[in-house]
Amino acid sequence: MRVLILEDDHWIADLLKQIVLSLRPSAEIVCLGSVAEALADWQQQPSDLVISDWNLPDGEGTRLLKQVRQHNREVPLVMITGRTDRSSVVEVRALGISAFISKPFQASRVAASLEKLLPAAATPVARAVSDEDFLAYLEQLPADQLDMPLGKGIRDRLVQSFKGEQLSLRELAEDWRHDPALNARLLSVANSSAYNGAGRPCISLLEALQKLGAATSLNLAMGLALRQSSALEHPLLRSLADEHLEACERLAETSIALARQCSLDPAPFHSAALLHRMGEFAVLYLAQAWQTRGHSLSEEQLLLALGQFSSPFAIAMKARWQLPMALRELIGACYALPNNSVKREAVLMRLAACEQDPTADSKDQARLRRLAGLT
Structure with a gap:
């Protein structure tokens, strides 16, 4: 089964992909962001379901749907649109649109609609598991495959929703x-x-929720929850994730307290503390995905992977996710201060990290307290 999704918003496309996979886990999903790419893809290999946005950077998605209908009157077509007026619906009536998805949409309603249109799930074919090495796999992994797991309780509540x-x-x-x-x-x-x-960067969860709104925020969370390896199931992975999360929360408490002593906004410190182990969480997420696919993974391999890949993964994720520079600097300060750094916020973040480190030099902590004006 093959599904073509034409949507230039990466986040919406990913959510639609995860919804389809939650209904048909073995489906092949192709996500494209331009009409030209989608037309070329359809001509090369037709799909069993086509989901298309109406407005794309290089034209209207109706161009793709018209091309599909010229060759096939049976393939279900789903149109994503912010247009809800009757004239727009009449405009595409001749194309035999199977369903309209109005933005912003609810993931559960989209799933109910697609369930009726997707072909029946085929009997899964058992695949041979290679003896590929986990470390070698991580070595060649592209940056767009990096992500982090959800807390199991949060994931379960989202799936219930x-x-x-x-x-x-x-x-x-x-x-x-x-x-x-x-x-x-x-x-x-x-x-x-x-x-x-070009607006002011969001550096806290509250600011992000206010910027995105309830519907979009919930859809983004749902897209994470529907991924096959969104929650860590293996006991060792859960145990290690809990350790890192506890470290994040301890750092958050300490850095927030220091920020308040200095009359600074504590929200950026909370965000940086929560994200400063993102590389470790990414390795654990990929380890769960690796095991879900049937591969074996020893504790030794996992610990080697954490030591070798956590830092480069974190760097790649911060860049790809375009986190604000102020937030990146605070995350970096959890580990070290640049030689030329004089920003009080970075000094406080570094001080908080040192106070959480039992091996930290007391003289260095005293120096940081002086720099922060906390003598």
């Missing part, structure tokens, strides 16, 4: 403020050109 149980955004968001993956995803989207333009 996806299946129809009504949960308010306020109920969900209270848990979100402690989850690195959700903080990173919402901050990344809120600071992207699609949602922020």
Whole structure:
């Protein structure tokens, strides 16, 4: 089964992809961002379902749907649009649109609509598991495959919401403020050109929620929850994730207290503390995905991977997710201060990290306290 998604908003495309995979786990999903690419893809290999946005950077998605209908009158077509007026619906009536998805949409409603249109799931074919090495796999992994796991409780509540149980955004968001993956995803989207333009950078979860709104925030969270390896199931992975999360929370408490002593906004310190182990969380997420696919993974390999890849993964994720520079500097200060750094915020973050490190030099801590004006 093959599904073609034409949507230039990467985040919406990913959510639609995860919704389809939650219904048909073995489906092949192709996500494209321009009409020209989609037309070329259809001509090369037709799909069993086509989902298209109406407005794309290089024209209207109806161009693709017209091309599909010239060759096939049976393939279900789904149109994504912000247009809800009758004239727009009449305009594409001749194309035999199977379903309209109005923006902003609810993931559960989209799933119910697609369930009726997707072909029946084929019997899964057992695949041979290679003896590929986990470290070698991580070595060649592209940056767009890097992500972090959700806390299991948060993931379970989101899936309950996806299946129809009504949960308010306020109920969900209270848990979100402690989850690195959700903080990173919402901050990344809120600071992207699609949602922020040239506006003031968002550096806290609250700012991101206010920028994106309830519907978009919930959809982004749902996209994370629907991924196959969104929650860590292996006991060792969960144990290590808990250790890193506890370290993040301890650092957050210390840095927030120091920020308040200096009459600084504590929100950026909370965000930086929560995200300063993003590289470690990425390795654990990929380890879960590796095991889900049937590969074996020893504790020795996992610990080697954490030591070797956590730092480069964190650097790649901060760049790809376009986190604000002020937030990147605070995250970096958790590990070291640049020689020329005189920013009080960075000094406080470094001081908080040293106070959490039992091996830290007391003289260095005293120096940092003087620099921060806390003597």
